[in-house]
Amino acid sequence: MRTNLDRRHFLGLAGLGAGAAALAACGGPSTAGTADAVDTATIDFSGVKPAASIDFWTNHPGKSQDVEKAIIEKFQAKFPDIKVNLVTAGANYEEIAQKFQTSQAAKTGLPGLVVLSDVWWFRYFSNGSIIPIDPLVKQLDIKIDDFQKSLVDDYKYDDKQWALPYGRSTPLFYYNKDHFKAAGLPDRAPATWQEFAEWAPKLKATSGAQYAYIYPALAGYAGWTLQNNLWGWGGAWSKGWDITCDSKESVAALQWAQDSIYKDGWAGVSSKEAADDFAAGITSSTISSTGSLLGVLKAAKFNVGVGFLPGGPEVPSSVCPTGGAGLGIPSGITKEEQLAAATFLKFMTEPENTAAFSAATGYMPTRLSADISSVLAATPQIKTAMDQLAATKVQDNARVFLPGADQEMAKSAAKILTQQGDVQATMTELKKTLEGIYTKDVKPKLKS
Amino acid sequence: MTAPLMHNSSATPADRSARPDAAPPGGPAAKTNPAQARRRWSGRSRKDFVVFLAMALPNLVLIGTFTYWPLINNIYYSTLDWTLGSASATVVGLQNYVTFFTSEDASKVLGTTAIFTVLTVGGSMVLGLLVALALNSKVRGTTFARSAVFAPYVLSGVGVGLVWLFIFDPGYGVLAWILRGLGQQSPQWINDPQLSLVMVIIVYVWKNLGYCAVVFLAGLQSLPRDVMEAAALDGANSFRRFFNISLPLLSPTTFFLLITTMLSSLQAFDLIRIMTPLGNGTSTLIYEAYLQAFGAYNRAGYSAAISVILFAILLVITVLQLRFVERKVHYS
Numbered sequence: 130m131r132t133n134l135d136r137r138h139f140l141g142l143a144g145l146g147a148g149a150a151a152l153a154a155c156g157g158p159s160t161a162g163t164a165d166a167v168d169t170a171t172i173d174f175s176g177v178k179p180a181a182s183i184d185f186w187t188n189h190p191g192k193s194q195d196v197e198k199a200i201i202e203k204f205q206a207k208f209p210d211i212k213v214n215l216v217t218a219g220a221n222y223e224e225i226a227q228k229f230q231t232s233q234a235a236k237t238g239l240p241g242l243v244v245l246s247d248v249w250w251f252r253y254f255s256n257g258s259i260i261p262i263d264p265l266v267k268q269l270d271i272k273i274d275d276f277q278k279s280l281v282d283d284y285k286y287d288d289k290q291w292a293l294p295y296g297r298s299t300p301l302f303y304y305n306k307d308h309f310k311a312a313g314l315p316d317r318a319p320a321t322w323q324e325f326a327e328w329a330p331k332l333k334a335t336s337g338a339q340y341a342y343i344y345p346a347l348a349g350y351a352g353w354t355l356q357n358n359l360w361g362w363g364g365a366w367s368k369g370w371d372i373t374c375d376s377k378e379s380v381a382a383l384q385w386a387q388d389s390i391y392k393d394g395w396a397g398v399s400s401k402e403a404a405d406d407f408a409a410g411i412t413s414s415t416i417s418s419t420g421s422l423l424g425v426l427k428a429a430k431f432n433v434g435v436g437f438l439p440g441g442p443e444v445p446s447s448v449c450p451t452g453g454a455g456l457g458i459p460s461g462i463t464k465e466e467q468l469a470a471a472t473f474l475k476f477m478t479e480p481e482n483t484a485a486f487s488a489a490t491g492y493m494p495t496r497l498s499a500d501i502s503s504v505l506a507a508t509p510q511i512k513t514a515m516d517q518l519a520a521t522k523v524q525d526n527a528r529v530f531l532p533g534a535d536q537e538m539a540k541s542a543a544k545i546l547t548q549q550g551d552v553q554a555t556m557t558e559l560k561k562t563l564e565g566i567y568t569k570d571v572k573p574k575l576k577s
Numbered sequence: 578m579t580a581p582l583m584h585n586s587s588a589t590p591a592d593r594s595a596r597p598d599a600a601p602p603g604g605p606a607a608k609t610n611p612a613q614a615r616r617r618w619s620g621r622s623r624k625d626f627v628v629f630l631a632m633a634l635p636n637l638v639l640i641g642t643f644t645y646w647p648l649i650n651n652i653y654y655s656t657l658d659w660t661l662g663s664a665s666a667t668v669v670g671l672q673n674y675v676t677f678f679t680s681e682d683a684s685k686v687l688g689t690t691a692i693f694t695v696l697t698v699g700g701s702m703v704l705g706l707l708v709a710l711a712l713n714s715k716v717r718g719t720t721f722a723r724s725a726v727f728a729p730y731v732l733s734g735v736g737v738g739l740v741w742l743f744i745f746d747p748g749y750g751v752l753a754w755i756l757r758g759l760g761q762q763s764p765q766w767i768n769d770p771q772l773s774l775v776m777v778i779i780v781y782v783w784k785n786l787g788y789c790a791v792v793f794l795a796g797l798q799s800l801p802r803d804v805m806e807a808a809a810l811d812g813a814n815s816f817r818r819f820f821n822i823s824l825p826l827l828s829p830t831t832f833f834l835l836i837t838t839m840l841s842s843l844q845a846f847d848l849i850r851i852m853t854p855l856g857n858g859t860s861t862l863i864y865e866a867y868l869q870a871f872g873a874y875n876r877a878g879y880s881a882a883i884s885v886i887l888f889a890i891l892l893v894i895t896v897l898q899l900r901f902v903e904r905k906v907h908y909s
Binding site for chain 1: 657661663666667742747765769771868874877
């Protein structure tokens with residue numbers, strides 16, 4: 130067989146390889162059996178001088194670019210020897226994670242400080258990509274006790290603190306006050322989903338909106354908000370490391386959600402962003418992050434009400450997960466850069482700065498001593514989010530600690546809520562997938 | 578086995594003798610002894626080789642550095658159990674390939690890839706040909722129409738994806754608005770995995786049919802008029818002229834488009850990423866490779882194995898096309 134390698138063939142073959150270039154362009158790992166864990170015993174910052182410049186990677190959660198810039202300007206005035214470069218490192222938590230991990234693999238271009246979400250920080254920890262900040266907390270006298278305990282404890286593992294809370298949120302129940310009034314309903318969020326099921330037909334009949342309630346977009350963080358439904362029915366994605374998404378209680382919760390769409394017909398599923406759908410008047414109510422609060426208040430042309438997430442038949446009081454992002458310091462940078470980053474981290478989370486951040490975004494102030502009177506005066510709805518903190522609960526391990534679990538949960542939710550898939554079968558399949566991820570990707574990295 | 582490509586075999590002896598460096602069989606070159614050959618190498622050939630190196634070397638270095646070196650690295654990574662972001666990895670040999678082919682993902686991803694490729698390539702080419710036939714007619718406004726048809730091809734895939742997402746949005750999209758006017762509910766284009774695939778295929782075909790149309794149009798305009806006129810004089814109607822003359826004569830164009838659209842379809846990424854970030858129902862091989870490494874799972878070694886599988890598929894398809902499909906091509 131004769132081979133004709135002319136220009137066309139040659140260029141064709143050259144083109145074929147292009148797709149593989151992106152991944153391979155990253156730096157390679159060591160196969161010498163070195164451990165990923167950061168050697169915390171050697172972290173000592175005594176005698177270290179802060180670096181002159183660091184990058185701060187953020188996705189500007191809650192459209193916070195302006196307030197981040199303002200805080201950095203204040204920091205520069207106080208610490209003129211440390212320059213902080215504000216870098217838009219992605220449009221959301223996932224994009225910022227891609228950039229961070231790619232830099233980690235390439236072993237170059239890492240930031241001093243990085244925004245890390247609830248589902249990413251543990252992966253960074255298990256890969257040895259971030260350092261425990263305890264020595265820096267001690268050296269810089271960061272008042273850990275003054276942070277909201279439930280928020281700061283989210284980043285504790287192995288008796289160490291791996292990050293500090295930044296743009297922290299919970300889901301909130303948003304409702305259209307005008308629609309509720311027209312339907313003769315009380316001006317409050319429902320106490321339970323059962324109560325809302327009684328209200329929904331009235332809302333649907335009188336509001337003119339497409340839906341009485343819209344489930345958050347599945348491609349967003351379905352695994353996050355659906356925890357409310359699961360917990361209300363006594364179920365969960367997991368209990369500890371035991372995957373329980375196929376339990377009787379979990380299946381009942383998701384069956385009820387499916388029925389609200391297909392059997393009862395008063396609920397829908399958002400395609401892109403439930404907060405936008407709500408603000409556009411497509412639905413009378415939804416659940417969305419507190420980080421969407423200011424955006425909704427600005428965009429909605431009706432009276433917006435917010436309330437605690439509803440409870441369920443087994444847990445009738447509000448059941449709500451925490452969420453949002455924290456700030457961490459990479460392990461792959463110099464100690465000088467780490468110290469400079471910690472100095473900025475301390476400043477960024479000072480009470481007055483966390484109050485300013487909340488005022489600009491709707492995220493919760495993370496410091497107990499923050500003076501939020503002006504924040505509440507401008508946006509009283511933020512108080513609801515803060516009061517709801519008492520009803521929050523740490524998220525299920527399966528969602529926040531298993532790589533890709535959020536995506537798998539979203540796919541399963543799509544099967545149930547948009548294709549009317551069999552709930553039990555879908556959850557059994559999800560359990561198998563999640564257990565596979567745990568066994569392969571997480572269990573080997575856990576301390577016994 | 579001899580499989581001469583038609584564009585080689587169709588060259589006439591006159592063509593060959595017309596080339597300044599060609600010699601007829603049994604001609605003077607056949608009688609050149611080694612000493613003469615060395616003298617020739619020391620003269621013009623050496624100069625030609627230097628010119629060749631000067632022209633080709635920069636490109637070869639670039640292609641080698643940015644395509645083949647990463648490709649080789651990628652094949653190596655595919656033999657590792659490596660979590661992206663981790664500084665260490667374990668050599669696992671072919672385990673990543675075994676895992677892929679024994680998982681349920683393989684049939685799903687390969688099936689989605691096949692459906693996406695067949696429908697986007699077929700759709701772009703068939704619609705592109707129809708549009709080219711329309712644009713080939715002598716009516717007013719064809720220049721504007723050609724530009725309008727080609728414009729989507731040069732638009733950013735990200736921008737196109739975002740605009741079409743608004744159109745397809747079941748809540749406040751244009752399509753939903755039209756359907757509501759007809760008393761119908763909008764399908765769940767974005768959340769339903771099967772409809773998501775249909776949605777992405779529609780947008781991909783819309784974006785790329787202009788490219789096929791323009792290339793087909795160029796092919797149509799280069800068809801020999803005398804053949805068409807002879808067929809018309811012999812009483813062949815336009816339908817027969819198209820299927821019996823135009824279409825066979827367009828085969829070089831069709832072959833070219835088949836290869837280029839298939840390669841680009843198998844590497845389609847931007848629209849899928851923007852319109853269906855979860856890849857739920859739309860996870861083709863290349864998107865699965867992205868999701869596994871960068872999307873959420875951080876399985877860089879496994880992702881590299883999927884990339885190698887994609888590479889092998891592209892290679893096989895291209896070789897098969899060059900070996901077998903091109904035989905059916907009429908170059909004149």
